[in-house]
Amino acid sequence: MGRKFKGMTKRSEDYPQWYQEVIKGAELAQHAPVKGCMVIRPYGYAIWENIQRQLDEMIKETGHENAYFPLFVPESFINKEKDHVEGFAPECAVVTHAGGHKLEENLYIRPTSETIIGDVYRGWIQSYRDLPLLINQWANVVRWEKRTRLFLRTSEFLWQEGHTAHETPEEAQEETLKMLEVYRSFAEDYLAMPVITGEKPAYDRFAGADHTYSIEGMMQDRKALQAGTSHNLGQNFAKAFEIKYLSREQKEEFAWTTSWGVSTRLIGGVIMTHGDDKGVVMPPKVAPLHVVIVPIARNDEDKAKVNEYLEPLVAKLKKMRYGELKLRVKVDNREALRPGPKFFEWERKGVPLRVEVGMRDVAAGNLVFARRDGGEKQTMSRDSFAENVLSLLDEIQQSIYDKALAFRKENTVELDDLNEFKAFFTPKNKKEPEIHGGFVLAHYAGCDETEKTLKELKVTVRCVPLGQDEEDGKCIVTGQPSRKKAIFSKAY
RNA sequence: CGGGGUGUAGCUCAGCCCGGUCAGAGCGCUGCGUUUGGGACGCAGAAGUCGGAGGUUCGAAUCCUCUCUCCCCGACCA
CATH class of the missing domain: 3.30.930.10 (Bira Bifunctional Protein; Domain 2)
Structure with a gap:
């Protein structure tokens, strides 16, 4: 335990x-x-x-x-x-x-x-x-x-x-x-x-x-x-x-x-x-490592067998390219650590694909892998993994993008009413402000007085998005005539 | 730069109020052995000018003054 x-x-x-x-x-x-x-x-x-x-x-x-x-x-x-x-x-x-x-x-x-x-x-x-x-x-x-x-x-x-x-x-x-x-x-x-x-x-x-x-x-x-x-x-x-x-x-x-x-x-x-509560999650296209392989063996004899089993896989992977750059693969052969701590470490570091190989897999011609973006561990044949690794990385790249986009959509609202606007940016519990707010898309006339109201709320005008259709409206803060909407948000 | 916290071993912290075996613990680290599919175990060991500088005192991690770092909240900003 x-x-x-x-x-x-x-x-x-x-x-x-x-x-x-x-x-x-x-x-x-x-x-x-x-x-x-x-x-x-x-x-x-x-x-x-x-x-x-x-x-x-x-x-x-x-x-x-x-x-x-x-x-x-x-x-x-x-x-x-x-x-x-x-x-x-x-x-x-x-x-x-x-x-x-x-x-x-x-x-x-x-x-x-x-x-x-x-x-x-x-x-x-x-x-x-x-x-x-x-x-x-x-x-x-x-x-x-x-x-x-x-x-x-x-x-x-x-x-x-x-x-x-x-x-x-x-x-x-x-x-x-x-x-x-x-x-x-x-x-x-x-x-x-x-x-x-x-x-x-x-x-x-x-x-x-x-x-x-x-x-x-x-x-x-x-x-x-x-x-x-x-x-x-x-x-x-x-x-x-x-x-x-x-x-x-x-x-x-x-x-x-x-x-x-x-x-x-x-x-x-x-x-x-x-990032999630386990650590960072690296987008495959900029990840320092794409695949980390953790060999698992009970003794020297097994170790040799596992390594021998891994050799052709690693050789094949290292020759591959993901996008314009080489596929980045690492075998974590550190003796001092048992597999558990290795798993946690690579999770903290957000490596997109983690592979586990033990005698069980050697016998069956398989490997076990886990995607950093979630889901259960999966078993796959050694050869199929090599064939699928690039598309797996693409899937991860896409899935974390989709997730981030969905998150932004969930937390973006269009508003016309100043009171709703204020409520949106006011924490429900003032003593321990929770994560709140998001993006508000609202009319903005660009006048100076707007700034003051925003400052009180600690909200900033992020930008006036490009490519939007112009329409007649009133600035959400001042009521001045406006043709375009801006993104309002708390910011870093 | 203002307000509030913080600083003791690589990390997390105890000790500080009431100065005197207080240089401590756990984790980590090193060596040997046993282990290895989600944070192992035994034995042995190394490691800190207690953020820094002054001061008080017979004696300071502990009290006082100054200073620096980092964190949070503001103002400033990629």
Whole structure:
């Protein structure tokens, strides 16, 4: 009989606590000795690598090239775009000394790279023939946030940031939406995280942008997570950094620029979208491991037989590809652990398929496997498993997406009445607020007073979804005439 | 940055109120053996400047001051 083992906190009991325990239990990341920073452990970093490899392909397929710009941004650059300074300067880390001397000009550690890239683009762009300029960079950035949470908001985080320059506002807008669509499809098709695409309200725009768009996912505590943003920067940065070109009409014009990014926050999104009370659940397409095999044997003789039985299977699996990348298979041969603890560990780590093989299976030519997304253990012949493994992974990928989508639908309501709206976002038990709320789709006129009412409820306008039919309505908060609905929600 | 918590072995914590074998437990870890289809067992062992710095005291994990971390709630935000 097993000893009593403390399970992890349930999502329903304490969601933030669950989130931390899950990260720790799956060995994804830990706090670093530096405030607000994290160490991304190998198992967690592998997810990031898989995100990088596949998203990078998509970014390149849409015509972008990778480059790299400096970590340090001269203070004067940050100061050039008015809104940008106001937005970012307060949360920047600044280098004042280097090489044992005080610097003549402070160097900001990039919170984002529009300014330094703008300065470089000035030199790269002279003619309409130099446009469009389509660049992406994978980098780390630093934002000195007041309150940090592993993956969701850390002082330093990893991301990709695309920076493009165009001839016309139409082209820039097209680019902005194209990359938003890339993010949508990446989130949904790879991370199995359903998202809503839409435009941010004016007050929530990127500092220095004309339009900001985002993808918004619903986490299991029904709060929204902004999982990626795409900005149409108009000519704001072009003017600040004199990114000018000679047009087809022989006139000097400012370029139209965009920027867009997703970060390691996506990993937080994956955890909170799919995780359950046993641990994380990895979407197969970004899972560090697809299949883990636990051999079970009573003695050395059996061990040898089981391993021999497994060899051809493992060899076959390792040659396979799942999507664009190799199938990732591991045989858990650790001697010190019995099978039980191994099962629990791989469950915490969310490996999509766990295979058990013992003498029983060797004799019958079978294996036993369990899907991380649920259901009973199943027995299958060794050969059929190899034939079915890819479709099993596809099924898991699809089923966790469907589950997340169903969850979002269940927790999304359309409302026209402010009282219902308030009730929706008010916990029933104030002393111990339970998980409540969700997404509200309601008319929104975009006026400033709306913000105040929302603030009292701790609700934010997530975005005005794209592709909706316009209709006459009244803003749910102010009653002002409105043509479009917005998604309202509590958010990370 | 405000309010509230917290910090003792890798983890979970006891000890603190009433200073004096208080450096402790369980899990984990190491070695040997037995075990192995859902968190095994025996024996032996290693491991902590009690978050940090000052102070009070004959003596501080324990009392005082300052400081830092992390967590929760706010304000700020990918």
